Amino acid sequence: MDRSEFLSIIGSGTVLACAGCLNACSPDFIDPAPTNVDFTLDLTAPENFALQNNGGSVVKNGVIVARLAGGDFTAISQICTHASSNVAFQSASDSFLCASHGSRFDKNGGVVNGPATKPLHKYNTKLSSSNLRVFS
Helix, strand or coil, X not given: CCHHHHHHHHHHHHHHHHHHHHHHCCHHHCCCCXXXXXXXXXXXXXXXXXXHCCCCEEEECCEEEEECCCCCEEEEECECCCCCCEEEEECCCCEEEEXXXXXXXXXXXXXXXXXXXXXXXXXXXXXXXXXXXXXX
């Protein structure tokens, strides 16, 4: 093997290794969603008062719990899958917006526009009287 072949082989390997690292280290590979979520919100408690009205939302344990325009509840991870910034509920459109880079997600956490390419994690909700359980 001569010098140019050696450098060619080493150069190709380095490029492939760096490309793999850059791809694996991309913010879209981060799964920032809280795990093992299981909590109950008393909708009559002052800190949860916003959930008594359509369009209201509260944040607890890294989860945004929102009451949609139609009266249903949704619970979505608060952390954007693109770069781990906080997202906020947008009541006018029943969607979630990451102000850092402009990613928008629908009421179920699905990506509407990027740069995020992965959905926000959605949690289960169950209403029982005035208690709303949020769980994985």
